[in-house]
Amino acid sequence: MTTTRPRRSKTAAPAAAASPWAPSSVREQQREAKRNAVLSTAAQLFNEKGFHATSLDDIAARLHVTKPTLYYYVKNKEEILIECVRRGLEMMHSGIEASRQAGGSAVEQLMACMRTYTRIVTMDFGMCVIRIADDELPPSSRKALRRLKSGIDMEFRRLVAAGVEEGAIAPCDPKMTAFLIAGALGWIGRWYQPGGELGPEEIADQFIATLCQGILQSPAVPAAPARKRPAAPRPRPAGKRPARKQP
Amino acid sequence: MTTTRPRRSKTAAPAAAASPWAPSSVREQQREAKRNAVLSTAAQLFNEKGFHATSLDDIAARLHVTKPTLYYYVKNKEEILIECVRRGLEMMHSGIEASRQAGGSAVEQLMACMRTYTRIVTMDFGMCVIRIADDELPPSSRKALRRLKSGIDMEFRRLVAAGVEEGAIAPCDPKMTAFLIAGALGWIGRWYQPGGELGPEEIADQFIATLCQGILQSPAVPAAPARKRPAAPRPRPAGKRPARKQP
Numbered sequence: 001m002t003t004t005r006p007r008r009s010k011t012a013a014p015a016a017a018a019s020p021w022a023p024s025s026v027r028e029q030q031r032e033a034k035r036n037a038v039l040s041t042a043a044q045l046f047n048e049k050g051f052h053a054t055s056l057d058d059i060a061a062r063l064h065v066t067k068p069t070l071y072y073y074v075k076n077k078e079e080i081l082i083e084c085v086r087r088g089l090e091m092m093h094s095g096i097e098a099s100r101q102a103g104g105s106a107v108e109q110l111m112a113c114m115r116t117y118t119r120i121v122t123m124d125f126g127m128c129v130i131r132i133a134d135d136e137l138p139p140s141s142r143k144a145l146r147r148l149k150s151g152i153d154m155e156f157r158r159l160v161a162a163g164v165e166e167g168a169i170a171p172c173d174p175k176m177t178a179f180l181i182a183g184a185l186g187w188i189g190r191w192y193q194p195g196g197e198l199g200p201e202e203i204a205d206q207f208i209a210t211l212c213q214g215i216l217q218s219p220a221v222p223a224a225p226a227r228k229r230p231a232a233p234r235p236r237p238a239g240k241r242p243a244r245k246q247p
Numbered sequence: 248m249t250t251t252r253p254r255r256s257k258t259a260a261p262a263a264a265a266s267p268w269a270p271s272s273v274r275e276q277q278r279e280a281k282r283n284a285v286l287s288t289a290a291q292l293f294n295e296k297g298f299h300a301t302s303l304d305d306i307a308a309r310l311h312v313t314k315p316t317l318y319y320y321v322k323n324k325e326e327i328l329i330e331c332v333r334r335g336l337e338m339m340h341s342g343i344e345a346s347r348q349a350g351g352s353a354v355e356q357l358m359a360c361m362r363t364y365t366r367i368v369t370m371d372f373g374m375c376v377i378r379i380a381d382d383e384l385p386p387s388s389r390k391a392l393r394r395l396k397s398g399i400d401m402e403f404r405r406l407v408a409a410g411v412e413e414g415a416i417a418p419c420d421p422k423m424t425a426f427l428i429a430g431a432l433g434w435i436g437r438w439y440q441p442g443g444e445l446g447p448e449e450i451a452d453q454f455i456a457t458l459c460q461g462i463l464q465s466p467a468v469p470a471a472p473a474r475k476r477p478a479a480p481r482p483r484p485a486g487k488r489p490a491r492k493q494p
Contacts, residue, residue, distance in 0.1 A: 050382020107463070133380060135297020160462070170464040176445075176453045177462055179438060180431045187430025198423075206423045214461030215407070215424055216354070217417040 035073040037063060043084045043124035051081060051136055082141045085132055088125035089148040095120055096155050106162035107169060111208055113159060114185060117152075118204040121189030130189030153178055184211060282320040284310060290331045290371035298328060298379055329388045332379055335372035336395040342367055343402050353409035354416060358455055360406060361432060364399075365451040368436030377436030400425055431458060 022030070041062050045054040056077055060067045074080050099112035120126035129149075137145060156178035163169030169177075188203060198206075269277070288309050292301040303324055307314045321327050346359035367373035376396075384392060403425035410416030416424075435450060445453075 050380065053382055131380065133297065133378060135300055163462075164464075168464055169462055170457075170460065172457065172462070173453060176450070177457060179434060180454055180457055181462075183434025183437075184427045184431040187426060187433065190430075191426060203423070206420060207427055210417075210419065210424060210427055210461075212461050212463045213417070214457075214459050215410075215416055215419070215428075216459045217411075217415055 031073070038070060038073045039080060039083050039087065040124055042080045043088075043128050046081070046084065047124060047127045047131060051132055078138050081128075081132065081136070082138065082145070084125055084128040085137065085145055086141075086148070088120065088123075088127070088129035089145065089152070091120050091123070091126060092117060092129070092152050093148065096152065100155075100159075105168060106159050106166050110156070110159040110163055110169075111212070113156065114181060114208050114211070115204045117182075118185050118188055118207060119200050121186060122192045122194075122200040122203070127189045127192070130186050153182065156181055181211060278320070285317060285320045286327060286330050286334065287371055289327045290335075290375050293328070293331065294371060294374045294378060298383055325385050328375075328379065329384065329392070331372055331375040332384065332392055333388075333395070335367065335370075335374070335376035336392065336399070338367050338370070338373060339364060339376070339399050340395065343399060347402075347406075352415060353406050353413050357403070357406040357410055357416075358459070360403065361428060361455050361458070362451050364429075365432050365435055365454060366447050368433060369439045369441075369447040369450070374436045374439070377433050400429065403428055428458060 021027070038059065042054070042059050045058055045062065049058070054077075056067050056070055059080075060070050063070075074083075095116035096113045099116050100109050102112060103109075104112070121130050134142060134146070157174040160169060160172065160174040160177045160181075164171055164174065185207060188207070192200070192203070268274070285306065289301070289306050292305055292309065296305070301324075303314050303317055306327075307317050310317075321330075342363035343360045346363050347356050349356075349359060351359070368377050381389060381393070404421040407416055407419065407421040407424045407428075411418055411421065432454060435454070439447070439450070
């Protein structure tokens with residue numbers, strides 16, 4: 001596929017007779033935009049109704065086209081599924097890569113990656129990564145998608161290990177800590193619904209603060225009086241936790 | 248179903264002529280044991296190969312019986328799926344109930360529930376709860392199973408809120424914290440493989456310590472020398488973290 005637009009020049013030769021068809025490069029762009037619309041709509045429907053309950057007719061209906069029209073852009077429902085998951089994983093990859101390239105200490109990069117990951121699992125393609133189980137993917141594409149997933153896991157492990165080495169992260173098994181982070185943040189893609197009480201940024205704030213600082217209260221903070229209602233949610237940004245008193 | 252055994256007494260009337268069939272109560276027990284074997288084997292296979300890739304023939308083959316034999320114990324594959332998920336959820340419910348009845352502060356109960364939950368998601372039926380998505384369940388049973396799931400979520404939220412009230416848990420949105428815990432621990436049921444490097448108890452130790460204390464190092468601990476390999480994994484039991492120095 002090429003995305004080069006036809007060059008226009010004031011000194012060009014006289015224009016050819018006008019054709020009712022757009023130039024092939026433009027048609028190719030239009031085809032790509034339509035394929036993207038098919039995939040985005042499919043991802044939305046998979047997340048709303050589940051992969052098995054979504055038919056090509058549902059996708060066509062939401063796009064106001066007929067099912068045969070879809071076949072010009074995609075081969076079948078399986079191809080759509082693979083593409084949705086692949087795009088979600090590639091968004092995660094490039095998001096993590098960008099977070100890393102922004103630089104900073106390992107723990108700063110880790111937090112940026114956690115934020116990126118949270119944002120992507122609340123988006124249509126990212127949600128597909130979380131909601132669609134490995135065994136729902138066609139065996140032919142499973143290996144390639146697993147490799148992408150494993151690359152993301154390895155990046156988290158690497159940053160955790162580097163954070164331990166820098167002394168900012170408590171000694172741990174980086175594999176376990178990476179799994180813990182992936183589970184806590186990935187699960188957001190299961191329960192998140194657009195338009196809910198909290199937006200992706202607020203959820204990321206709360207989750208990152210709790211993952212970094214832990215759920216337990218610092219002993220320095222006095223216990224709340226009994227029978228009082230639980231305090232209002234208050235994200236605790238990393239490093240701003242009240243100092244722990246010496247015993 | 249009744250599980251009452253026939254009473255035997257030394258003063259009983261003379262025994263009736265021996266029958267080659269076991270008494271109906273015994274037959275009922277045997278039937279139940281066989282039904283349990285069908286469900287356990289199915290759960291194992293669903294977790295190994297995925298629900299869609301597992302056939303009734305696979306289940307029958309592993310039990311050394313024919314497919315028609317299975318129909319004496321279960322109606323179809325959907326019924327097996329519902330039963331596996333329902334049993335996993337009921338194990339979680341009764342485990343959480345037992346952890347609560349053991350008493351202690353809210354945070355002690357919460358930690359006991361986290362341990363129970365971790366143990367169950369590494370077991371066959373518990374793993375099914377995590378690995379089988381809502382939309383894979385037949386719509387007729389989805390509501391009842393969702394109610395069970397929601398009950399478990401509510402129990403975690405209630406304990407988190409009580410822990411905040413007691414001053415042991417940092418002020419937070421109990422719903423978000425319960426989701427974070429469920430995601431981190433539930434994900435174990437996705438990646439755990441029996442016979443792996445760590446057993447369920449060791450995984451629970453590490454996950455609970457990290458969730459309680461957070462992944463960040465206490466500032467009191469000096470940074471490790473650069474270029475040193477990351478420290479060996481060392482679970483930090485709650486409350487045993489090095490004291491945080493006053494800034």
